[in-house]
Amino acid sequence: MGIKNGYLLILIFIVQSTFAQNSGNNSIKILTQKKGVSIRGLSVPNESTIWASGSNGSIALSVNGGSDFQWIQVKGYERRDFRSIHAWNNKEAIIVAVAAPALILKTIDAGVTWYKVYENRDTLMFLDAIHFKDENKGSIVGDPISNSLFLLNTTDKGEHWEQVDNSYFKSTLIEGEAFFASSNSNLTYGRHQQFLVTGGMSSRLWINGEANPLPLVQGGKSTGANSIAISADGNNLMIVGGDFTKDKIAENNVAGFDYSTKTKNWILNEKIKNPHGYRSSVTFVAPLFLITCGTSGVDISKDKGENWELISTESFHVVQKQPHTKAAFLAGSGGRIGYIKWD
16 A cells, blocks of 8 residues: 555656646746836847837846846837837847837947937838848838838948838739738848738738738738748748737638748748737747747747647737747737746
């Protein structure tokens, strides 16, 4: 009897330990929160530095991997919504205020002071996302102006910005086609290619200015692609979206592409399955490992989107990989910034 009880105790311990380990690997730890702040911008330039930006002129900064966060309200811009951010390190970052007027601010002293590097007072302006190709070269995409795409480029680390000539775009916009400023991630770069994803009445993947149709839900103001991610090896693209007014519908909310060495082109991956609802942000954590989030939950895929596992029903707007680790940070409403790591 004693031996049987001993085996039983050992078995229970093993089961509990395994469950705890698996739960820990799939659980999101909330690192900080701030009432009244919605975060849609997240930048993680290295393992120890995390920047986040959002509503009410709010910026969050951690220099110790998320153990502590400093909350900053940008002086003079307390009512602005900074939906996009890019950081180079724990001192230098650039933030984008979406509209009325559209602004780009930069700091070189960890957010103590900010200076203006761009302003546009056009009442139709709405800046959606920022992404840097390398240390100095970057782009910002905005909503169409007079049915023309709006794109800004910099070559000096964001100190100066110039609008891209419309001749760059080989395709024209479809009526009602636009961009979503949901997670600062509808713009990225590949080998020698710039990628944009649009939504709305039409949802398309733009490669170096040429548009390609996407098999995502579209045709409404709240539908289409929200986010695009490229794998570190440059061979896989993942695009997520859906309908943010019907965020639990798991249909036509994803598209994956593989780069074919035979055709030197991007080929739609027909094996991709849908995550469990509308998703506003996606990123590669490892070559085949993805995490995506939205207002109805968080999914992971270990096979580049061919299958998805719902790991949380918590709402998050944006997710970014932590460099050099198999981990990611997530952020959303209520100033929540979370962290998840896998072995």
